[in-house]
Structures are given as structure tokens and as C-alpha cells.
Amino acid sequence: xxxxxxxxxxxxxxxxxxxxxxxxxxxASLSDLLAAMEISxxxxxxxxxxxxxxxxxxxxxxxxxxxxxxxxxLETSPPLDGLKRFFEMGLGRMGDGESHWGCLLVNTSLEMxxxxxxxxxxxxxxxxxxxxxxxxxxxKTGCSPQKAADLSAVLMLLLEGLRVSSRRALPPETQRNxxxxxxxxxxxxx
Amino acid sequence: xxxxxxxxxxxxxxxxxxxxxxxxxxxASLSDLLAAMEISxxxxxxxxxxxxxxxxxxxxxxxxxxxxxxxxxLETSPPLDGLKRFFEMGLGRMGDGESHWGCLLVNTSLEMxxxxxxxxxxxxxxxxxxxxxxxxxxxKTGCSPQKAADLSAVLMLLLEGLRVSSRRALPPETQRNxxxxxxxxxxxxx
DNA sequence: ATAGTTCTGAACCGATCGGTCCGGAATTTC
DNA sequence: GAAATTCCGGACCGATCGGTTCAGAACTAT
Numbered sequence: 001x002x003x004x005x006x007x008x009x010x011x012x013x014x015x016x017x018x019x020x021x022x023x024x025x026x027x028a029s030l031s032d033l034l035a036a037m038e039i040s041x042x043x044x045x046x047x048x049x050x051x052x053x054x055x056x057x058x059x060x061x062x063x064x065x066x067x068x069x070x071x072x073x074l075e076t077s078p079p080l081d082g083l084k085r086f087f088e089m090g091l092g093r094m095g096d097g098e099s100h101w102g103c104l105l106v107n108t109s110l111e112m113x114x115x116x117x118x119x120x121x122x123x124x125x126x127x128x129x130x131x132x133x134x135x136x137x138x139x140k141t142g143c144s145p146q147k148a149a150d151l152s153a154v155l156m157l158l159l160e161g162l163r164v165s166s167r168r169a170l171p172p173e174t175q176r177n178x179x180x181x182x183x184x185x186x187x188x189x190x
Numbered sequence: 191x192x193x194x195x196x197x198x199x200x201x202x203x204x205x206x207x208x209x210x211x212x213x214x215x216x217x218a219s220l221s222d223l224l225a226a227m228e229i230s231x232x233x234x235x236x237x238x239x240x241x242x243x244x245x246x247x248x249x250x251x252x253x254x255x256x257x258x259x260x261x262x263x264l265e266t267s268p269p270l271d272g273l274k275r276f277f278e279m280g281l282g283r284m285g286d287g288e289s290h291w292g293c294l295l296v297n298t299s300l301e302m303x304x305x306x307x308x309x310x311x312x313x314x315x316x317x318x319x320x321x322x323x324x325x326x327x328x329x330k331t332g333c334s335p336q337k338a339a340d341l342s343a344v345l346m347l348l349l350e351g352l353r354v355s356s357r358r359a360l361p362p363e364t365q366r367n368x369x370x371x372x373x374x375x376x377x378x379x380x
Numbered sequence: 381a382t383a384g385t386t387c388t389g390a391a392c393c394g395a396t397c398g399g400t401c402c403g404g405a406a407t408t409t410c
Numbered sequence: 411g412a413a414a415t416t417c418c419g420g421a422c423c424g425a426t427c428g429g430t431t432c433a434g435a436a437c438t439a440t
Contacts, residue, residue, distance in 0.1 A: 007417090026216045027305040030398055040418040041399085051398065102300060106354060110292060111301050113357045115217040124358040150371040157351030157368055164296060164350040167303045168314040178347055181340040185379035197387090220428055230388040231429085241428065 009047055012037040017058040021104045024111050025055055025119070055119070062104045063126035070133050079137045080187065083155065087162060087179050091172050102167030105130075106160055131156040143190060151189065158182050199237055202227040207248040211294045214301050215245055215309070245309070252294045253316035260323050269327045270377065273345065277352060277369050281362050292357030295320075296350055321346040333380060341376065348372050 019028050019036045030051060034041055048054040069089060073082035090099050101107075108123040135152035139145065162182075165175050209218050209226045220241060224231055238244040259279060263272035280289050291297075298313040325342035329335065352372075355365050 022304050024301060024305065029396080031396090041420085042401085042418055045399070046417090101304070107300055110297055110354065110357050111214060113359070114212050114291070115214065120358075127358070150367065153364070153368050154348075154372050154375065157355065157372060158344075158347050159351070160354040161347030161350035164300065164354070165347065167300050168310070168317070169303070174343070177340065178343050181344050182347060185344065185375055188378060189375035219426080221426090231390090232388055232431085235429070236387090 007039050007043060007047075012039050012047070013054070013057060013061070016054055017062060017104075018098070020055055020058050021062070021098065021101045021107070024107060026111065026115075052116075052119075056122070059104065059108060059119070059123060059126070063123075063129070066103075066105070066126075067129060067133065070130060074133070074137050079141050080183070080190075083134065083137065084179065084183050087159060087183075088176070090166070091175060099172070100166055100169040103160075103163035106163045107167065127156070127160075130159070141190070147190075151186065155186065158186075197229050197233060197237075202229050202237070203244070203247060203251070206244055207252060207294075208288070210245055210248050211252070211288065211291045211297070214297060216301065216305075242306075242309075246312070249294065249298060249309070249313060249316070253313075253319070256293075256295070256316075257319060257323065260320060264323065264327050269331050270373070270380075273324065273327065274369065274373050277349060277373075278366070280356070281365060289362070290356055290359040293350075293353035296353045297357065317346070317350075320349070331380070337380075341379065345376065348376075 015037045016033055019033060023032070030041070030044075033051070033054075034044060037044070039047075044054075048057070070086050073085040073089075076082065077085060105123045105126050109120050109127065112120040112123070114120075131152050134155045135148050138148040138151055143151070162175060162178060165178060205227045206223055209223060213222070220231070220234075223241070223244075224234060227234070229237075234244075238247070260276050263275040263279075266272065267275060295313045295316050299310050299317065302310040302313070304310075321342050324345045325338050328338040328341055333341070352365060352368060355368060
């Protein structure tokens with residue numbers, strides 16, 4: 001019958017995610033996106049609906065990958081080491097790629113608050129899931145439920161701060177020091 | 191000779207600052223700004239040059255006020271109490287005004303990274319000044335220079351995380367708990 | 381009043397925004 | 411080959427963006 005070959009939707013989506021991550025939702029224009037995704041305008045609307053729909057998909061995908069990575073590190077290491085590995089995720093050399101784009105969830109939650117609250121709150125909800133994973137992991141270390149709740153909230157504070165540091169493009173070794181000091185004092189509080 | 195009455199430039203600027211704070215740079219359109227500032231388009235360009243110029247002015251003003259407030263709390267209280275008061279700044283009831291707009295410096299640093307790096311870095315530099323004030327305050331408590339540097343970096347992490355929590359509109363009592371727990375473990379590390 | 385100066389509402393500008401549409405090229409089945 | 415189907419480049423859409431211009435209202439000093 002007809003031409004079956006489609007462009008690679010997954011690849012296009014991943015490329016879009018990178019652009020949204022780097023530039024944010026508003027500053028990533030349709031033209032930018034199409035160029036990055038290497039597909040035509042028509043294909044874009046056929047495959048993804050509209051810009052906001054694509055972004056939502058990217059946001060959820062980012063959250064899913066983040067949670068997967070977190071659960072991965074938590075399984076294969078003692079909880080606190082795994083946590084630390086998660087915090088150090090994406091600490092490359094300065095100037096290369098994703099390493100100074102921060103966290104899409106944090107970025108979006110801030111950028112879209114007061115602009116598109118549904119997007120902001122969705123990102124925020126994903127962050128809450130991450131915090132819940134922190135808490136579950138702390139509980140497994142055998143500390144009290146109260147302490148697990150309190151400490152996971154502070155860990156989330158530290159994580160957010162660290163992703164801000166990342167997007168501010170502070171030198172990786174500065175960030176490493178921040179992580180090291182932070183975990184030293186968290187460790188002492190356990 | 192001529193009509194001397196000017197509109198209140200300071201008032202207009204302050205109103206603009208509030209809008210930028212709430213909505214961010216990109217999402218605050220000229221029309222929005224003019225409506226909020228209650229001045230005409232022509233007066234706007236005569237008095238402020240352009241949107242970016244006005245924003246820069248607001249950003250610096252916000253930083254100045256923030257540093258003033260911080261130095262105020264640090265003078266009138268024991269350093270760590272003053273720090274805590276600074277962290278609790280702007281914790282009103284939920285839903286009222288500035289209390290869930292986060293920090294303009296953090297917001298801007300994230301929003302404009304990769305979009306207008308000059309703006310992002312200027313905000314980041316202001317944040318660095320805040321951290322320097324932390325460090326100076328810690329030194330006055332008599333702790334070692336090394337410890338002051340490390341702890342001020344972690345305090346900045348916590349502050350940034352807290353301002354993210356604020357813009358995420360987490361309940362104020364949740365934020366209060368975060369602050370309380372954070373300072374408990376920082377205190378223990380001193 | 382009049383002259384002199386500063387104000388501002390509104391019209392206007394080109395550029396870009398996100399989104400739609402269509403005609404022709406590409407690729408398959410028959 | 412022809413017919414059927416899906417692809418996509420490019421033209422096009424109204425809306426809005428940030429920014430400019432100007433005529434005339436508003437106000438003061440004389």
C-alpha cells in the first residue's frame with residue numbers, strides 16, 4: 001500500500017528533551033526544536049500534537065529516568081553511598097553538555113510557576129517522588145520514621161541546591177566539595 | 191516653564207520588580223509590565239531604556255535589598271540565629287504574595303542560563319556575595335577558615351533548596367521543618 | 381492668555397511566536 | 411508500470427513579541 005517508514009520518534013523525542021533541558025520550555029522555540037529533532041514541522045505536529053504535549057512527555061520521561069537511576073544506585077550500594085552517587089550524577093568536566101544544565105524537574109518547577117502552574121506542579125510532584133525514594137532508603141538503614149522524614153526533606157533541599165549549583169555552572173570540584181561536606185554532616189546526624 | 195510632574199519612577203520600578211519576581215523575565219511581557227507599573231509605553235522607554243535594562247536594575251536592586259536584610263539579621267543576633275532568621279525570610283501564610291515566589295536571584299540564574307548568560311551570571315554573582323556574607327559570619331563565630339568555607343557552601347545549598355521549595359509552593363510549615371532540621375544538623379557540625 | 385516643555389495614548393513597525401495547510405516527492409503494494 | 415498511502419518543505423495564518431514614533435493633552439512660568 002503505502003510508505004511505512006517513519007522517522008525515529010524516540011530519537012526525535014530524546015533530542016527535544018536535551019534542548020528543553022538546556023534552554024528551558026519558553027526559550028526553546030518551535031524552530032529550535034525542529035532543527036534539533038531533525039524533523040519537519042508537519043511531522044512534528046503529526047507525531048507530538050503540540051509543543052506543550054511534547055514537553056510534558058519529555059518531563060515525564062526525564063522523571064522516569066531519574067527515578068530509575070536513583071533506584072539503581074540505591075540497590076547496588078549501601079543506602080548512603082548510593083545516595084551520594086545519585087547526588088554526583090552528571091558531574092562531568094566543566095563545559096561539557098548535560099553537566100551544567102541542572103535538573104529539568106527543578107528548572108521546570110521554577111520556570112513555569114506562575115506561568116503554567118500545571119507544568120510546574122507536575123515537575124514538583126516528580127520531585128516529591130524522588131524525596132519519597134530518599135525516605136524509603138533511609139528507613140532501610142534502620143533509622144526512625146521521624147528521622148527518615150526529616151532527613152529526606154533536608155536531602156531534597158541539598159539536592160535542589162546542588163542542581164542550582166550545576167546550572168549556575170559552578171566548577172565541578174566546587175560541587176564535589178559541597179557534596180562531600182554535605183554528606184559528612186548528614187552522616188553525623190544519622 | 192514646563193510640566194515638571196513625573197510619575198514615580200521608584201514606585202514603577204518596584205512594581206516591575208514584583209512582576210519579574212512572580213513571573214520570571216521571559217513570561218513578563220511588556221504589556222504585563224506596563225499594566226503593573228501603571229505607566230504608558232512611551233514613559234517606559236523614556237525612563238528605563240528597554241525591558242532588559244529595567245530587569246537588570248530590578249535584579250541588582252533585589253540583590254542589594256537581600257544583602258541589606260542579611261547583614262541586618264547578622265548584626266542584631268548571634269550569627270547562627272541571624273542566619274536562621276534570614277532563611278525564614280518571606281515565610282508568610284500560603285497563598286499570599288511574595289511568600290511563594292522563591293528568590294529572584296535563584297530564579298533568574300536558572301531561567302536565563304543558556305538563554306542570556308550575562309543575566310544568569312550576574313544573578314549567580316549576587317548569590318556568591320550572599321555566600322561570602324555567610325562565610326564572614328561563620329568566621330566571626332570563631333570556627334576555622336576551612337570550616338567556614340565548607341559550611342557556607344553547604345548553607346548556600348540549603349538556601350537555594352529552600353527557595354526552590356518556596357517557589358514550588360510547599361506548605362510554609364513544611365519549609366519551617368526543613369529549616370529547623372537543617373539548622374539542627376548544621377549546628378551539630380560546628 | 382501665551383509660550384514652552386513634558387507628558388502619554390494610540391497607531392504603527394518588523395520579527396517571531398505557535399500552529400495549520402497543501403502540493404508534490406517518496407515509497408510501498410498490486 | 412500504476413495506484414495508494416505517507417511523508418515533508420514551504421507557504422501561510424493570526425497573535426503577540428519588544429520597540430518606535432508622533433500628535434496632542436497636560437501643566438508650569440511668564
